Amino acid sequence: MEKDLTNLRQTYVKNTLEEQHIGDDPMALFTKWFDEALETTTIKEANAMSLSTFGADGFPKTRVVLLKKVIEHGFIFYTNYRSEKGQAIAECPQVCLSFFWAPLERQVIIKGTAEKISKEDSEAYFYSRPKGSQLSAFVSPQSEEIPNRAFLEKKVSILESEYKKEKIPFPKKWGGYLVRPISIEFWQGRENRLHDRILFDKVEDHWSKKRLAP
Secondary structure: OOOOOOOOOOOOOOOOOOHHHOOOOHHHHHHHHHHHHHHOOOOOOOOEEEEEEEOOOOOEEEEEEEOOEEEOOEEEEEEEOOOHHHHHHHHOOEEEEEEEEHHHOEEEEEEEEEEEOOHHHHHHHHOOOOHHHHHHHHHOOOOOOOOOHHHHHHHHHHHHHHOOOOOOOOOOOEEEEEEEEEEEEEEEOOHHHOOEEEEEEEEOOEEEEEEEOO
C-alpha cells in the first residue's frame, strides 16, 4: 500500500523563542512552558511524554508515559521495574524524554540518566492513586506474554474481592524513576520552517545555552 503524504504540512506562527526572554535556567523555562500547556484546553494530557530507551536487542524503543513530578533535579515518572522499559533502564540508564504540545507549536527534548527514587516516595505515590489503578499495577506482569485479556480481568476480580476492605500491598516490582537531565532542547515552531531551537547543556553544575539551526 502506498500513501502520498507530501502535501501534509502546517504553518507555525503562534510564538517565538528569543534568548532575552528565556533566562539561564532550563528547568524554570520548562515549568513555564508546562504551565502554559496545562492551561491550553485543547491539550488533554500535557504531562504525556515519549520515553526512549535502548533494549537488550540493541534497538531503541519509544513509548508514551506520564510525567508525575518536576523537581529541581529532574523529572519523575512511575512504571513496573520488571517491564521492558524497566529492564532496559537497568541495563542502560541513559534515556530521552520528549514532549510535543501541538496547539502551542512547541517541543521539548530531554536527555538524561534515569535512577530509581526511594521506596518511600514510590509507596506514597502508589497509595495516592485510585484503587483500580493500584490493583492493575499489582496484578499486571507488564510486558510479559499472557493468554488473553480475561486472564488479567480474573486476577483483578479476585484481588478486588480479597482486598475490598483492606489495603492493597505495595508491589515491590513497581516504583518511580528520576531522570536527571544533561541536556534540554526547546523547540518553537516558526513560519517557513525557520524554527527556533535553544539547547541547554549541563556542564558540571552549570547550564550552557546555545541556538541551533532548524
